[in-house]
Amino acid sequence: MELKQLNAFIAIADLQSFSAAAKTTGLSQPSLSRQLKQLETEMGVILVDRYHRPLQLTEAGQFFYDKVSTVLMELNTITSMTQRLSAPSATLNIGFVPSVLYGLLPEVIATLKRNNSNHSPDIEVNLKDISSYQQIEALKTGEIDVGFGRFAHQDAWIQQILLRHERYVVALPKLHPLADVSEQHLIDLANNRLILYHQTHLPVSTSHTKATGNDHLDSKQEPVTEPLLHLFAQHNITPLMTTKVSDLQVALGLVAAGEGITLVPASLQTVRTEQISYQRLVHENVTSPIYLHTLKDFIHPKIPDLLNAIYQVYEQRGITYRKQQFV
Ligand code: BEZ
Numbered sequence: 001m002e003l004k005q006l007n008a009f010i011a012i013a014d015l016q017s018f019s020a021a022a023k024t025t026g027l028s029q030p031s032l033s034r035q036l037k038q039l040e041t042e043m044g045v046i047l048v049d050r051y052h053r054p055l056q057l058t059e060a061g062q063f064f065y066d067k068v069s070t071v072l073m074e075l076n077t078i079t080s081m082t083q084r085l086s087a088p089s090a091t092l093n094i095g096f097v098p099s100v101l102y103g104l105l106p107e108v109i110a111t112l113k114r115n116n117s118n119h120s121p122d123i124e125v126n127l128k129d130i131s132s133y134q135q136i137e138a139l140k141t142g143e144i145d146v147g148f149g150r151f152a153h154q155d156a157w158i159q160q161i162l163l164r165h166e167r168y169v170v171a172l173p174k175l176h177p178l179a180d181v182s183e184q185h186l187i188d189l190a191n192n193r194l195i196l197y198h199q200t201h202l203p204v205s206t207s208h209t210k211a212t213g214n215d216h217l218d219s220k221q222e223p224v225t226e227p228l229l230h231l232f233a234q235h236n237i238t239p240l241m242t243t244k245v246s247d248l249q250v251a252l253g254l255v256a257a258g259e260g261i262t263l264v265p266a267s268l269q270t271v272r273t274e275q276i277s278y279q280r281l282v283h284e285n286v287t288s289p290i291y292l293h294t295l296k297d298f299i300h301p302k303i304p305d306l307l308n309a310i311y312q313v314y315e316q317r318g319i320t321y322r323k324q325q326f327v
Pocket of ligand 1 (some may be wrong): 101103148
């Protein structure tokens with residue numbers, strides 16, 4: 001069994017067409033078809049049902065596709081890591097979710113550059129706005145060397161350091177009756193429309209929904225994975241109405257327009273302050289974690305300096321944190 005046969009099979013399965021697969025692989029159609037035939041003959045299994053258009057995988061073909069595509073992805077990760085190990089890039093590519101950009105990220109980068117200014121060559125940093133989940137793939141392909149996000153990931157290739165827990169604050173329209181209440185309780189917010197903005201694995205709906213009864217607390221139902229609803233559920237509260245939007249900026253835009261309220265990490269409380277009032281929550285456990293993600297087996301040589309810069313900023317600002325090391 002050869003790698004080129006496996007790649008031909010994956011391309012045909014992905015595109016469900018010999019001609020489309022030929023275009024993307026740069027092979028001729030007869031050559032692609034020959035690779036597939038050789039693979040099937042060697043295995044003694046029909047993988048692709050050629051009588052349907054678009055082409056379909058047989059049951060065995062689907063099983064083989066699921067397993068082999070994982071192995072090929074791992075092979076790509078290994079190849080990219082080996083190349084980076086042999087010649088690490090001079091640039092540190094950093095992925096981040098928008099909420100950390102409003103916080104300490106700019107100060108961390110400035111500190112890293114200042115600390116490195118005596119070194120030659122100067123450190124080059126490239127910043128990329130990318131969701132927590134996409135950061136995992138981007139680390140594997142080498143698109144980024146390090147990622148800052150707000151979710152922990154279970155992935156055999158990835159290690160993460162929990163940097164700190166940041167308190168959430170309530171964002172309310174300036175004219176809201178609770179806008180001037182400086183110590184807020186979640187229970188007092190339950191009758192408001194809660195704007196949700198986190199990108200989770202769950203399908204995103206942009207429609208208004210009504211969360212009635214104890215939908216999120218019923219033990220027979222799926223656990224609540226949406227981060228804001230999860231925080232409310234931990235206090236046995238189900239917001240009466242929710243609206244799901246695509247990102248934090250849109251959520252704050254809706255709050256500014258008086259369409260509802262939301263919870264945001266405290267570092268966001270400088271955004272749209274003319275229309276939005278940010279208030280503290282009394283609950284100490286209503287926090288959002290900040291993680292640093294990197295590969296397990298390849299750490300860019302500048303990442304230890306980056307971690308030192310983060311801890312330096314925390315110390316300068318009196319932020320509580322627990323120092324951690326890479327494994
Ligand atoms: C922080 O807010 O703690 C933080 C943000 C970005 C990078 C590192 C730390």
